[in-house]
Amino acid sequence: MRAVVLVEGLSDQLAVEVVARRRGRDLAAEGILVESMGGATNIGHYLDRYGPLVVAGLYDRAEERFFRRALDLPVGDLEQRGFFRCTDDLEDELIRAVGAAEVERLVEAEGRLASFRKLQQQPAQRGRSLHDQLRRLMGGRSGGKYHYARLMAEAVALDRVPRPLTALLDHL
Structure with a gap:
């Protein structure tokens, strides 16, 4: 090394x-x-x-x-x-680089869109930007940051x- x-x-x-x-x-x-x-x-x-x-x-x-x-x-x-x-954080940087709409498509491709929609309906999430809601999705679940960091790193141009x-x- x-x-x-x-x-x-x-x-x-x-x-x-x-x-x-x-x-x-x-x-x-x-x-x-x-x-x-x-x-x-x-x-x-x-x-x-x-x-x-x-x-x-x-x-x-x-x-x-x-x-x-x-x-x-x-x-x-x-x-x-x-x-x-x-x-x-790096996830914030990657969401901006990939684009929130594209990251939302990654969430959908992972079969987690229904869960994300439930999160978006929570009172604390209403009125927040898609970007901020996606950050909450990633940070709110065990392994979420790790899982989505890989997907976004693969997806970013x-x-x-x-x-x-x-x-x-x-x-x-």
Whole structure:
């Protein structure tokens, strides 16, 4: 292993691996391990574990402080070290890149449209955008983020891959 990429969760790991494969890269063959940390607060532990092998990562905007603190970097220097910020999270980025209507079609193709329609009728979901309802669908079920991250990473046009994911793969 020559390098480690740190991501917050399994859904991020899967999306990175799928998009890398679709771009013609075999990260494992290149000696690059994509490691899910089980949450941003664990970054210090993973930096201790892998030390100089850590070359890059993805993080959510709300978790930036953990990355800056662990890497001892001021604001703005994270990208120079290979760490790229998602606006809310990678699923949010992928929904925007694929398009909410297309993601809804993916939900339908998975046979989960009826369940999604029930979620949309919940009082807390009425009036929310399709994008936000889809994020709720993914985050509300065990394994939902993981399942849909794979589907969206397979569906996104390569010229529309979210910037943080493109920047990460270009950095490697």
